[in-house]
Amino acid sequence: DAGITQSPRHKVTETGTPVTLRCHQTENHRYMYWYRQDPGHGLRLIHYSYGVKDTDKGEVSDGYSVSRSKTEDFLLTLESATSSQTSVYFCAISDRVENGYTFGSGTRLTVV
Amino acid sequence: GDSVTQMEGPVTLSEEAFLTINCTYTATGYPSLFWYVQYPGEGLQLLLKATKADDKGSNKGFEATYRKETTSFHLEKGSVQVSDSAVYFCALNNDMRFGAGTRLTVKP
Numbered sequence: 001d002a003g004i005t006q007s008p009r010h011k012v013t014e015t016g017t018p019v020t021l022r023c024h025q026t027e028n029h030r031y032m033y034w035y036r037q038d039p040g041h042g043l044r045l046i047h048y049s050y051g052v053k054d055t056d057k058g059e060v061s062d063g064y065s066v067s068r069s070k071t072e073d074f075l076l077t078l079e080s081a082t083s084s085q086t087s088v089y090f091c092a093i094s095d096r097v098e099n100g101y102t103f104g105s106g107t108r109l110t111v112v
Numbered sequence: 113g114d115s116v117t118q119m120e121g122p123v124t125l126s127e128e129a130f131l132t133i134n135c136t137y138t139a140t141g142y143p144s145l146f147w148y149v150q151y152p153g154e155g156l157q158l159l160l161k162a163t164k165a166d167d168k169g170s171n172k173g174f175e176a177t178y179r180k181e182t183t184s185f186h187l188e189k190g191s192v193q194v195s196d197s198a199v200y201f202c203a204l205n206n207d208m209r210f211g212a213g214t215r216l217t218v219k220p
Contacts, residue, residue, distance in 0.1 A: 033208060042201060042212040043156075058208070090155055097205045098144040098163055103155035 003027040006091050006104035013111055019078040021107050023091030031094040032074040033101065034058075034066065036087040043090065049074055081111045114139040118202050118211035125192055125218050133187040133214045135176075135202035143204040145169075145178055145185040150199045150213070159187075159200070192218045
């Protein structure tokens with residue numbers, strides 16, 4: 001997707017290890033979001049940011065933390081990964097919430 | 113809290129059939145409403161949106177009308193193609209809520 005990239009695309013990690021996922025944008029959009037996608041649940045919001053160093057919790061924030069030290073980067077950290085965090089993680093950006101989002105291609109995370 | 117409810121799938125149609133995917137919402141105030149589409153192995157793409165009551169969003173032959181009186185935003189297309197096979201998500205910008213998604217398969 002133009003202007004937003006996620007890394008890595010795939011990752012397998014062991015239970016109890018820390019994991020950081022990166023979202024990078026070149027659109028200079030104010031808002032950035034992390035969602036997880038699981039069968040039967042659609043997308044659920046983990047954390048979001050409305051500016052540099054301004055973040056807030058979403059619906060399923062337990063076990064996750066985020067940081068946004070620059071406009072273009074939004075990091076999602078699993079401090080100690082658990083099997084319940086096996087999921088596909090999507091980053092999204094927006095300039096105005098009423099305009100909708102642009103999504104990244106996703107990161108498939110498997111915790112074994 | 114605010115929420116979005118979509119019709120459960122999967123939905124299987126023959127090519128050129130008429131499509132309706134139902135979406136209803138519960139929200140405070142006057143949210144913007146969206147439909148997103150996700151093709152296999154990809155992220156979601158914004159398909160269409162409506163920002164106020166009675167607005168009709170449209171794109172690629174799909175359309176949806178913001179009905180405040182019935183709190184609905186149903187997605188329709190008059191003649192589906194095989195290439196429309198995907199998962200469709202209804203969403204509103206209050207609390208950044210998404211529906212569970214409806215998988216559409218169109219057969220030749």
